[in-house]
Structure formats: C-alpha cells, structure tokens
Amino acid sequence: MCEANVFLLEPDGEELLLLDAVDKVVPLEQDKIYLENIYGERKTVRARIKEMHLVEHRIILE
Amino acid sequence: MCEANVFLLEPDGEELLLLDAVDKVVPLEQDKIYLENIYGERKTVRARIKEMHLVEHRIILE
Numbered sequence: 001m002c003e004a005n006v007f008l009l010e011p012d013g014e015e016l017l018l019l020d021a022v023d024k025v026v027p028l029e030q031d032k033i034y035l036e037n038i039y040g041e042r043k044t045v046r047a048r049i050k051e052m053h054l055v056e057h058r059i060i061l062e
Numbered sequence: 063m064c065e066a067n068v069f070l071l072e073p074d075g076e077e078l079l080l081l082d083a084v085d086k087v088v089p090l091e092q093d094k095i096y097l098e099n100i101y102g103e104r105k106t107v108r109a110r111i112k113e114m115h116l117v118e119h120r121i122i123l124e
Binding site for chain 1: 114
C-alpha cells in the first residue's frame with residue numbers, strides 16, 4: 001500500500017506524527033487540510049503542506 | 063515504489079498528466095509547485111493541490 005505518514009513540523013524542529021497510513025489529502029480553505037487514512041480515521045488540521053516525499057511515505061506539514 | 067502520477071485538472075474537466083512517478087512535491091510561493099520524479103525529471107508548475115489519493119497514486123492539481 002502506498003499511503004503516507006503525515007507529520008507536523010513544530011517550531012523547535014521536532015516532527016509530530018498527526019496521522020499514519022494516510023490515503024487522502026485535501027487542502028481546504030483558510031490553510032486547513034483534510035486527512036483520511038486507510039482505517040477511516042479523519043482529521044482536519046490548520047497547516048499547509050511543506051513538502052512530500054512519497055517514496056519515503058512522508059508528508060510534512062507546517 | 064510509492065510514487066504518484068500528477069495530473070492538472072483543466073477547466074473542461076479533463077485531466078492532463080503533468081509528470082508520472084513523482085516522488086517529491088514541494089509547494090512554492092505564489093501558487094507554484096515543484097515536482098520531481100524517480101527518474102530525476104523536474105517540473106515547476108503554477109497550480110495548487112486540489113486533492114491527493116495516495117493509494118491510487120493520484121495527485122490532482124488545479
């Protein structure tokens with residue numbers, strides 16, 4: 001499966017895991033992002049996409 | 063490998079393949095997006111991310 005783990009980059013440089021095994025990512029209005037993983041878990045976070053490395057299964061938000 | 067194909071959604075609803083086998087996606091300033099695939103091909107396009115379905119290997123820009 002080709003889902004990714006979504007991390008939030010914190011001001012101190014730490015990466016906080018927001019949701020694992022994410023399939024669906026949809027940017028919404030006002031810098032919000034909707035995430036849905038393969039287990040049906042859903043989160044909407046206020047952040048923007050910083051970078052994605054799909055081969056490493058990593059999506060970094062900030 | 064878990065790269066994705068990146069499509070641009072055109073006004074008529076057609077999806078134009080911009081780059082296949084994309085590993086790295088980095089949003090830049092002014093609604094530009096940098097794409098890099100596993101073959102080292104790189105593109106910067108003026109668009110924003112509409113939605114991503116990683117399990118289907120699809121990223122849709124608009």
